[in-house]
Amino acid sequence: GDSVTQMEGPVTLSEEAFLTINCTYTATGYPSLFWYVQYPGEGLQLLLKATKADDKGSNKGFEATYRKETTSFHLEKGSVQVSDSAVYFCALRGNNRLAFGKGNQVVVIP
């Protein structure tokens, strides 16, 4: 079935550092891909999306490019802030339902 794999473990980095969170997927057909963010004590919010190959989703300084050849949708931000501390989930929607990765906790230190 459709699935999403995110890199293991939390990510801790200093303010203004470059952030990358890896996401790869397995799906039949042509899924839509998403990044959701969960701030402490809150539900998930859609951060960005891409619906076809080579699309780039962007929002709040975050970007991710839908790479069909590598089945990837890595999340990047050039200069993180303390307010970016959250859990980030990669997700895909194929023919059926939304499938989430396990999430990565990002901690940004001042």
Add this chain to the structure above:
Amino acid sequence: NAGVTQTPKFQVLKTGQSMTLQCAQDMNHNSMYWYRQDPGMGLRLIYYSASEGTTDKGEVPNGYNVSRLNKREFSLRLESAAPSQTSVYFCASSEGWASYEQYFGPGTRLTVT
């Protein structure tokens, strides 16, 4: 608009007790969902309702039941709680079953002792 609201925010149950988690949305969405979130497991779909009057099982439906009371409300019931159901439960909604974006509530943290 409040978006998606859930009650209660926190709950502690003893094994064997029952309870109902409530969810309501004010966005006139057709589809609603219940997920559980466990450490290292991401979100797993318990049940969903693609439209008013329909409900279907997700990945992990055992031990749960749902009711789509009307277009706004979608409740999740634990008939006989077990420690394995200790989790954070999220309700979500979307415009339609094929919609890209789901809107999530703030969650209910449930502990079963």
